[in-house]
Amino acid sequence: MILAWIRIIVYTAAAAVPLLLCPGCSTPVSRDIASLLFDGVPALPVPEKFCASWMAEKEAEEKLARQKEKGPAPSGSSHPPYAEKKCNSCHDTSKEGGLAAPMEKLCFLCHKDIIKGAEVHAPAVAGNCLACHQPHDSVFPSLLKTEKAKLCDSCHMEKRLTTGLHASVSKAGLVCTDCHDPHAGNAKYFLK
Numbered sequence: 287m288i289l290a291w292i293r294i295i296v297y298t299a300a301a302a303v304p305l306l307l308c309p310g311c312s313t314p315v316s317r318d319i320a321s322l323l324f325d326g327v328p329a330l331p332v333p334e335k336f337c338a339s340w341m342a343e344k345e346a347e348e349k350l351a352r353q354k355e356k357g358p359a360p361s362g363s364s365h366p367p368y369a370e371k372k373c374n375s376c377h378d379t380s381k382e383g384g385l386a387a388p389m390e391k392l393c394f395l396c397h398k399d400i401i402k403g404a405e406v407h408a409p410a411v412a413g414n415c416l417a418c419h420q421p422h423d424s425v426f427p428s429l430l431k432t433e434k435a436k437l438c439d440s441c442h443m444e445k446r447l448t449t450g451l452h453a454s455v456s457k458a459g460l461v462c463t464d465c466h467d468p469h470a471g472n473a474k475y476f477l478k
């Protein structure tokens with residue numbers, strides 16, 4: 287008799303284990319306990335399997351928490367004057383347009399040497415930096431507006447003179463900036 291009670295207590299406690307591990311799971315536990323009491327030895331589900339969705343949710347939460355601790359994702363970027371809250375180095379409400387200098391001159395205030403070489407890329411030399419960059423921060427490296435592999439395609443949809451060459455390098459997994467500087471250079475087509 288005492289043995290039987292010990293067995294019931296042990297089985298009931300065992301049945302509660304997945305419950306403890308998985309507070310978010312809504313399994314009909316009462317039925318399980320009933321089956322323990324009346325059907326003898328139960329087949330307990332593996333907690334991980336039992337609560338796959340709860341485990342996945344918890345893992346995602348932990349990942350997010352770790353990421354928050356570390357700051358922005360490693361591939362992202364943040365502009366130092368923005369991160370250091372030197373907002374006034376670019377924003378000036380007393381000026382027309384609200385910027386410290388007209389947009390096409392603003393980035394050159396600090397990046398004086400970004401255009402180096404005899405061959406220059408039209409959007410960069412014109413100061414249209416925001417065609418490719420974000421001013422504050424980005425989920426991509428180098429404050430880019432989009433993935434490096436897609437950046438140039440937004441404008442360069444023209445049929446290339448060198449279509450054969452370019453088709454083969456794209457297939458090889460190279461991106462435009464592996465060969466071309468995005469801003470300027472001394473070689474024709476600002477090849478690196």
Ligand code: HEC
Nearest residue numbers: 365367368369371372373374375376377385392416421422
């Ligand atoms: C390197 C220059 C630069 C710095 C530093 C900078 N901004 Fe900006 N910000 C810009 C530019 C350029 C735009 C206009 C973007 C556009 O037209 O798409 C802008 C746009 C904005 C806007 C308009 C909404 C938006 O996001 O497009 C807000 C608000 C703003 N900035 C706030 C700030 C604050 C707050 C800081 C400091 C923490 C800051 N900025 C620092 C250059 C800068």
Ligand code: HEC
Nearest residue numbers: 363364366367375392393395396415416419421427428429
């Ligand atoms: C107040 C000075 C200042 C202004 C104005 C400024 N920058 Fe910067 N920028 C910096 C500094 C400082 C760095 C970090 C050192 C470096 O890379 O030169 C930087 C770095 C960058 C980088 C490299 C970021 C990276 O993660 O590699 C880019 C891209 C950039 N700036 C674009 C711009 C654009 C676009 C503008 C105009 C909207 C602009 N900057 C205006 C100061 C400035």
Ligand code: HEC
Nearest residue numbers: 393394397400409410411413414415417418419428463468
């Ligand atoms: C056609 C797109 C494009 C334009 C326009 C452009 N950039 Fe960039 N920029 C890039 C790319 C792509 C990179 C990253 C280069 C790399 O990783 O090889 C970059 C990198 C940078 C960097 C990081 C340091 C370096 O030299 O690589 C700075 C600073 C920068 N750009 C500033 C500017 C400024 C200022 C302007 C406007 C005068 C501008 N860019 C216009 C595409 C552009």
Ligand code: HEC
Nearest residue numbers: 407408409417418437438440441442462463466468475476
């Ligand atoms: C905002 C639009 C824009 C983006 C984005 C852009 N370009 Fe350009 N690009 C131009 C314009 C405009 C010209 C000048 C076209 C001309 O002179 O016929 C040009 C010219 C060029 C040339 C010289 C072509 C020649 O015949 O002299 C090369 C090479 C080039 N771009 C490469 C790139 C690369 C690499 C990227 C990505 C990093 C890029 N471009 C992104 C607008 C863009």
Ligand code: HEC
Nearest residue numbers: 438439442446447448449452455460461462464465466475
């Ligand atoms: C493997 C290196 C390499 C890569 C990657 C590359 N290019 Fe080129 N590109 C060249 C060379 C070399 C030339 C010069 C060909 C010539 O002189 O006939 C050139 C020329 C150009 C020209 C001017 C001549 C023309 O055919 O119109 C443009 C525009 C251009 N590339 C854009 C791009 C863009 C956009 C990408 C990304 C999709 C890219 N390139 C990727 C090597 C490369």
